[in-house]
Amino acid sequence: MSTHVPESESESETGAPEQTEEQIPAAQQRRLAKKQERSDQREQRAESESETDEQTVHLKVFRYDPEVESKSRPRFDDFHIPFKKGMTVLDALIYSRDHYDSSLTFRHSCRQAICGSDALFINGAQRLGCQTQVSDLDDPVRIEPLPHQEVVKDLVVDMEHFYEQMDAVDPYFRDEDVPSGLEEQNQTRENREKIKMSTRCIWCGACTSSCNIAAGGNYLGPAAINKAYRFAMDDRESDALQQERFETIEQENGVWRCQTQFSCTNVCPKDIPLTEHIQELKREAVKSNLKFW
Amino acid sequence: MSQSYDRGLVEDFGRWAEFSAGMWAWVFHKFTGWVLIGYLFTHIAVLSTAIEGPALYTNTLQGLEALAIVRFMEVGLLAVAVFHILNGIRLLFVDLGVGLDAQDKSFYASLVLTGAITVASVPTFLAGL
Ligand code: SF4
Ligand code: FES
Numbered sequence: 424m425s426t427h428v429p430e431s432e433s434e435s436e437t438g439a440p441e442q443t444e445e446q447i448p449a450a451q452q453r454r455l456a457k458k459q460e461r462s463d464q465r466e467q468r469a470e471s472e473s474e475t476d477e478q479t480v481h482l483k484v485f486r487y488d489p490e491v492e493s494k495s496r497p498r499f500d501d502f503h504i505p506f507k508k509g510m511t512v513l514d515a516l517i518y519s520r521d522h523y524d525s526s527l528t529f530r531h532s533c534r535q536a537i538c539g540s541d542a543l544f545i546n547g548a549q550r551l552g553c554q555t556q557v558s559d560l561d562d563p564v565r566i567e568p569l570p571h572q573e574v575v576k577d578l579v580v581d582m583e584h585f586y587e588q589m590d591a592v593d594p595y596f597r598d599e600d601v602p603s604g605l606e607e608q609n610q611t612r613e614n615r616e617k618i619k620m621s622t623r624c625i626w627c628g629a630c631t632s633s634c635n636i637a638a639g640g641n642y643l644g645p646a647a648i649n650k651a652y653r654f655a656m657d658d659r660e661s662d663a664l665q666q667e668r669f670e671t672i673e674q675e676n677g678v679w680r681c682q683t684q685f686s687c688t689n690v691c692p693k694d695i696p697l698t699e700h701i702q703e704l705k706r707e708a709v710k711s712n713l714k715f716w
Numbered sequence: 717m718s719q720s721y722d723r724g725l726v727e728d729f730g731r732w733a734e735f736s737a738g739m740w741a742w743v744f745h746k747f748t749g750w751v752l753i754g755y756l757f758t759h760i761a762v763l764s765t766a767i768e769g770p771a772l773y774t775n776t777l778q779g780l781e782a783l784a785i786v787r788f789m790e791v792g793l794l795a796v797a798v799f800h801i802l803n804g805i806r807l808l809f810v811d812l813g814v815g816l817d818a819q820d821k822s823f824y825a826s827l828v829l830t831g832a833i834t835v836a837s838v839p840t841f842l843a844g845l
Contacts, residue, residue: 453817547734683810685738685819698738699816706813 454694465558478506481563482515484527488576491526497574499565500524506557512564513541513552516578529578536692539627543578544569549629549690569632571639585628588643592651592671600661614658621653621700623693630687630697642680645687645697648672652700655707666711673708681705737820741803748800755793790841795834802826 482502488494502519513531520527531541534553541552544567546560557564572580602608624646631637631644643651654660655668672678678701687697735743762780766773780786806822809815815822 547731682742683738683807683819684736684742686736689736689738696816698810698819699813702811702813702816705811 461559465556468558479503480506480510480515480557482519483563483565484516484519484578485567485574486527486577487574488526488528500527501563508558510557511553512543512545512550512555512557512560512566515557515564516552516566527578528576537625539625542569542627542629542632542692543567544632549633551627551629551692554692569628571632571635571637572628582628585631585644585646586626588631588647589626589650591643592647592654592668594647594650594654596654596657596660597664600659600664608659610658614656618653618656620693620695621649621656623695624649624653625693627692629690629692630695633686633690634684635686636680636682636684640680641676643672643677645681645691645701648678648681648701648704649695649697652704655704669708669711672704673712678705678708737823741806741819741823741826744799745803745807748796748803751793751796752800755796787841791834791838794837794841795830798833799826799830802829 480503482504483499484502485497486494486500487497502515502523504515504518504522507514511534513534516527516529517531520529529541529543529552531553532538533540536551536554539551542549543552545552545555546565549569552566566578568574568578568580572582572585575581626646628646630649631646634642634645636642637644651668651672655665655672660668681698681701683698683702685698688695688699691697762776763773765776803823803826806819806826809822810819
């Protein structure tokens with residue numbers, strides 16, 4: 424009996440996610456299809472390229488260093504490096520640093536799109552260096568630090584403000600919500616599905632850098648609001664804390680500043696439907712304030 | 717850190733070629749919005765000539781309509797208003813979470829429709845020139 428799920432129950436279980444699946448993963452599927460298309464193109468190109476073996480990549484890299492006289496005025500340096508199949512922009516940067524200019528400065532760590540430290544402005548879009556194939560890009564590859572943040576040195580920007588905005592939404596469960604002892608914290612499958620995408624954020628800052636509303640002002644920005652969404656929509660958060668979270672995002676600098684440009688959604692390396700989440704929070708905020716029902 | 721370099725906004729406007737559909741929709745929506753506000757003042761100014769009596773009002777209107785440039789500007793005004801309305805409807809759907817995946821397509825559709833309606837209006841506005 425215990426192994427058998429009654430039909431009506433299994434139906435009701437799959438009933439709800441079906442609806443969310445229609446909405447959220449549709450965006451995901453579209454992105455996956457795009458990725459597949461790109462990888463097919465890449466393979467084709469790699470096949471045709473393997474015939475000409477000595478290939479070089481032309482990098483144009485932003486340079487700036489206030490402490491070095493010759494670099495205190497921002498400029499672009501050119502690097503011509505040998506192309507290898509499967510080479511990412513980060514690989515190309517590392518090659519340039521190791522072989523040509525050891526002072527070239529950039530952040531990276533995991534090299535597998537997990538740590539979020541190497542978000543850069545590559546050929547006009549915010550992307551992760553380690554996730555972007557050189558063969559996907561037009562030549563020359565133009566690499567700049569993330570826009571809208573102050574440049575500290577070469578490709579390194581000051582992320583302080585971004586982290587402050589992330590912290591402003593308290594991106595964690597509070598002690599009060601964590602049951603004491605060995606009590607389980609249950610989350611329904613549907614709820615897990617609902618917040619699944621929002622949990623993927625790696626704090627790379629690409630989205631906030633792409634948003635010109637977030638530039639300069641105090642707008643929380645897509646990443647912080649997505650974090651708020653991740654917790655506000657979680658079953659396991661208590662009503663009182665959820666209410667508090669809503670108060671944070673309903674403030675002047677919260678969700679209302681989003682002007683639905685979709686820039687954040689376009690650049691997020693983790694395919695998080697950011698604009699969708701922001702809009703949903705707007706609706707929730709309206710609902711919680713109107714209380715007609 | 718104190719010496720960090722702020723690249724400012726100039727480059728951002730210089731990056732217009734890299735704007736995506738959503739960004740263009742936003743730019744156009746703001747622009748058309750401001751144009752419509754500007755038109756509102758002109759509109760009120762023309763209407764207020766009626767305070768001085770019906771003759772002045774009729775004269776003003778006829779005088780304006782006789783000018784070719786005014787008629788051309790009316791075509792432009794229609795284009796601006798139609799785009800603002802269509803994109804406004806698009807934004808309403810975005811707000812409701814409907815068709816977020818097609819936000820770029822709906823923007824292009826608004827553009828095409830605006831173009832079609834504007835072109836169709838040309839004979840009416842420019843008739844009798
Ligand atoms: S939401 Fe996406 S783009 Fe923004 S910080 Fe998180 S992973 Fe990066
Ligand atoms: S190096 Fe960690 S995300 Fe690219």
